[in-house]
Amino acid sequence: MSLYTSDNPVFASFSFYAALLGAKTLLMALLTARQRFRKMVSAFANPEDAKMNKGKIKTDDDVERVRRAHLNDLENILPFLIIAFVYVGTGPSLGCAKFLFRLFTAARFMHTLVYAVFVIPQPARAFAFFGGIIANLYMIYAIVTSYALAF
Numbered sequence: 001m002s003l004y005t006s007d008n009p010v011f012a013s014f015s016f017y018a019a020l021l022g023a024k025t026l027l028m029a030l031l032t033a034r035q036r037f038r039k040m041v042s043a044f045a046n047p048e049d050a051k052m053n054k055g056k057i058k059t060d061d062d063v064e065r066v067r068r069a070h071l072n073d074l075e076n077i078l079p080f081l082i083i084a085f086v087y088v089g090t091g092p093s094l095g096c097a098k099f100l101f102r103l104f105t106a107a108r109f110m111h112t113l114v115y116a117v118f119v120i121p122q123p124a125r126a127f128a129f130f131g132g133i134i135a136n137l138y139m140i141y142a143i144v145t146s147y148a149l150a151f
């Protein structure tokens with residue numbers, strides 16, 4: 001049986017969480033746009049955008065915060081997609097794989113809520129960030145130990 005078909009519940013679970021995280025990352029652009037419009041007068045990225053909306057170009061702390069959260073998603077979710085995909089190929093148990101995918105997904109949603117939506121003081125963001133890092137590092141460890149003989 002191929003590990004990369006919907007017959008494999010681990011791959012099905014990976015596909016589900018990958019889609020959820022992909023959608024979440026794409027929606028960060030809407031969150032940025034919402035913040036730009038809330039701050040109407042001062043937060044358009046390009047002259048043409050400012051002109052169209054009768055605003056001025058200037059950076060804004062709240063807009064930049066959402067942009068940093070978006071960038072942080074790219075720094076963490078893109079590696080997850082590659083790492084978790086390779087991890088599926090090691091044939092992990094469904095329970096363990098689901099736990100890691102859920103931990104990572106929950107951690108990234110928490111990161112955005114804490115960083116860009118409710119602006120909760122540290123160390124809340126650091127905890128959310130490390131939840132995701134731990135899941136990714138565990139999968140890297142599982143991959144490396146599975147394929148150590150291939151070195």
Ligand SMILES: N[C@@H](CCC(=O)N[C@@H](CS)C(=O)NCC(=O)O)C(=O)O
Binds near residue numbers: 068
């Ligand atoms: N590129 C990140 C690398 C370190 C990192 O991701 N730190 C986490 C936990 S404190 C974070 O949420 N950083 C905020 C950010 O990337 O804007 C940074 O510049 O902070």
